[in-house]
Amino acid sequence: MTILTRVQLKAPYLLLIGAETDATYAKTALGLVQWCPEKVVGQLRFEGATVDLGVPDLSVAEAAERGCGSLVIGVAPVGGVVPDSWWSVINEAARAGLDIVSGLHLRLADREDLAEAAKHSHARLVDVRVPPAGLPVGTGKKRSGRRILTVAADCAIGKKYAALALHRALLDLDVDATYRATGQTGIMIAGEGLPIDAVVADFISGAAETLSPPNDPDHFDVVEGQGSIFHPGYSGVALGLMHGSQPDGFVVCHDPRRKVVSGWPHYDIPPLAEVIETHMMMGRRTNPDIRCVGVSVNTKGMPETERSDLLQALAEETGLPCIDPLVDGAGAIARYAVKHLSS
Amino acid sequence: MTILTRVQLKAPYLLLIGAETDATYAKTALGLVQWCPEKVVGQLRFEGATVDLGVPDLSVAEAAERGCGSLVIGVAPVGGVVPDSWWSVINEAARAGLDIVSGLHLRLADREDLAEAAKHSHARLVDVRVPPAGLPVGTGKKRSGRRILTVAADCAIGKKYAALALHRALLDLDVDATYRATGQTGIMIAGEGLPIDAVVADFISGAAETLSPPNDPDHFDVVEGQGSIFHPGYSGVALGLMHGSQPDGFVVCHDPRRKVVSGWPHYDIPPLAEVIETHMMMGRRTNPDIRCVGVSVNTKGMPETERSDLLQALAEETGLPCIDPLVDGAGAIARYAVKHLSS
Numbered sequence A, B: 001m002t003i004l005t006r007v008q009l010k011a012p013y014l015l016l017i018g019a020e021t022d023a024t025y026a027k028t029a030l031g032l033v034q035w036c037p038e039k040v041v042g043q044l045r046f047e048g049a050t051v052d053l054g055v056p057d058l059s060v061a062e063a064a065e066r067g068c069g070s071l072v073i074g075v076a077p078v079g080g081v082v083p084d085s086w087w088s089v090i091n092e093a094a095r096a097g098l099d100i101v102s103g104l105h106l107r108l109a110d111r112e113d114l115a116e117a118a119k120h121s122h123a124r125l126v127d128v129r130v131p132p133a134g135l136p137v138g139t140g141k142k143r144s145g146r147r148i149l150t151v152a153a154d155c156a157i158g159k160k161y162a163a164l165a166l167h168r169a170l171l172d173l174d175v176d177a178t179y180r181a182t183g184q185t186g187i188m189i190a191g192e193g194l195p196i197d198a199v200v201a202d203f204i205s206g207a208a209e210t211l212s213p214p215n216d217p218d219h220f221d222v223v224e225g226q227g228s229i230f231h232p233g234y235s236g237v238a239l240g241l242m243h244g245s246q247p248d249g250f251v252v253c254h255d256p257r258r259k260v261v262s263g264w265p266h267y268d269i270p271p272l273a274e275v276i277e278t279h280m281m282m283g284r285r286t287n288p289d290i291r292c293v294g295v296s297v298n299t300k301g302m303p304e305t306e307r308s309d310l311l312q313a314l315a316e317e318t319g320l321p322c323i324d325p326l327v328d329g330a331g332a333i334a335r336y337a338v339k340h341l342s343s
Helices: A023-035 A060-065 A084-095 A112-121 A159-172 A184-190 A201-211 A235-245 A272-283 A304-318 A331-341 B023-035 B060-065 B084-095 B112-121 B159-172 B184-190 B201-211 B235-245 B272-283 B304-318 B331-341
Strands: A013-018 A040-045 A070-073 A099-102 A125-127 A146-152 A177-180 A220-223 A249-254 A264-268 A291-297 B013-018 B040-045 B070-073 B099-102 B125-127 B146-152 B177-180 B220-223 B249-254 B264-268 B291-297
Touching: A013 A023, A013 A084, A023 A040, A023 A070, A023 A184, A040 A060, A060 A084, A070 A084, A084 A099, A084 A112, A112 A125, A146 A159, A146 A235, A146 A272, A146 A331, A159 A177, A159 A184, A159 A220, A159 A249, A159 A291, A159 A331, A177 A184, A201 A235, A201 B201, A201 B235, A220 A235, A220 A331, A235 A272, A235 B201, A235 B235, A249 A272, A249 A331, A272 A291, A272 A304, A272 B272, A291 A304, A291 A331, B013 B023, B013 B084, B023 B040, B023 B070, B023 B184, B040 B060, B060 B084, B070 B084, B084 B099, B084 B112, B112 B125, B146 B159, B146 B235, B146 B272, B146 B331, B159 B177, B159 B184, B159 B220, B159 B249, B159 B291, B159 B331, B177 B184, B201 B235, B220 B235, B220 B331, B235 B272, B249 B272, B249 B331, B272 B291, B272 B304, B291 B304, B291 B331
Parallel strands: A013 A040, A013 A070, A070 A099, A099 A125, A146 A220, A146 A249, A177 A220, A249 A291, B013 B040, B013 B070, B070 B099, B099 B125, B146 B220, B146 B249, B177 B220, B249 B291
Antiparallel strands: none
16 A cells, blocks of 8 residues: 555546536535536536536546546535445445545545445545655754745635635746645645644644645745634644745735624634734744735625725734735735745 | 543552653653642562552552553653563553553554453553544633643643642642643643643634533633644644633743753743733633633743842743742732633
8 A cells, every 4th residue: 555645536426416407505516616627527417417517427437438537426425424325336436446536524435335346446435535655753943945824713704715726826927836735625635645633633744744744945835724823613623734834925814794703603713913913923933934815705695896995994003915815816916925025 | 331521540550650760751650649649559560670659569469359441551651662572561450440541652452362352341441642533623612610731932841730720729729629730740640631732723713612511600610721823833732722621711831941942942032921811812802801811931050149030030021920829838829810711
């Protein structure tokens, strides 16, 4: 067995949608088509499916013929339970030699029929929630290359999206850049990464170091943030990730309408200035030159005037580029980062 | 199988010393005799052993007769490898129905002969480095009772010792108090606890909440700190532990002669005032009333004048009780904590 220091996936993917009728549950598959269409060979849908990713409908055999590397379970079924009817297709894909990629809570290898099928064809069963073995303790040693981390005062507030948008904006500027995924959907999009919140506590910053290794001085890693150093449940993940990533710059993801921590309503969201200052202070420990390079704002549904007034006010308050990546892209932050972080 | 929310051990213990000739490697056994002699029934030594814990030499059969609950592997052999000759005795203890308790890196259940022996007698094989399953995510909800956490700017600087000394000093004041262990030796001493650095990252603060549950308003939990929020390798553990513990008070363990992080020489130890202030700032997130209640200083080997001058200078600087628990005990911190933290 190959020893991997990261989860690494085999593209291109066939996306299993099942009979899904609600796009909300197909978020992973939709994210893959949006962010890495070049890695998607097709979709596999069952009778009754109304969700359409806009890519070719393929059977397992057709996908295999086109050189498909992995069948990706692209839907998160309610309760995490995969309908029985899916397993015959998943087994068929494993028998055809396709890796099976899952972000579900169940362990693929626990399905005996699937394990058997995969064994014969040497297909891998990849649970993207499961970190590889042998992660090191963080060394804290300075690495070459530039790093930007997306952070926030809460979870589920746009850290993955902001990182993907910033990565794309850097590429648009012809900057050498890599997206570093820390969560399951991000890992599927990038084709590799480390599920940082599933790592054993002692190895969080070591995992972050492994994820963004030394690189060319002008290369940028854009690291997907997880959790929040302010979060009563997930602060350990966030601080270890920041210390291990040693970011030169960080982008704060901000939702002005979110007043309390989602799911933890007894916790206020701290003011933006405090979010920036606290990350500066804690981040300096492993990178004394850390700075904030922008604010990624969720302005969904805001009237245009309100939106532009808000972004302008935030820009005046922070002196930083403030954008909504869904509307504006992250070009302004990319330009600011290249200007202020380049060696 | 019983579902445990913590690692729980069965006292009293028979301490396996083997043929140890170097007290350094018998630290766990020595700690047990020092801090919980009432839990120790005897020592089990092989020919050639020169380390003597000052407790009765017993065979497995003799210990079993005296109602022994567990055989504790009290030595950390060089390289973590248990000599072959030990296993026959360990198996004998398991056959006699004693739980086997280990803080070694190997998993006891991986020894087939031992697993077989334990199965027949219903002895448990307890790896104190392995956290129990089913830990929750931290809720951040305020719990009744008082909590004190020991913290520091580095590892291996006296957090366990300070917590044990403070716990004892609180009991000496007739305060209802519990020591909450987060590391392997601490867990053996307390007879229960959670190896916080071995928990999956998402559950660090949830584990800390589980470890110090709601209690009587006047009850004190003294939580053994792990890692450091300043540590490039272990900051995630330390912040999650602090946020989950919601300490009302914290004690800083301080070694004035330690200038850099042990094993991470490119990291300075921050000044004491910064250590206090940063813990205040980050700790406020889950306990707005957090305060520092004392400094536990390592003065080992210092001439008496230098020692008392140092403690006095630190007391003037911080306005807090500053003691060396090995010399002075932790009574001064206990009195300060009771005075300032009681409801």
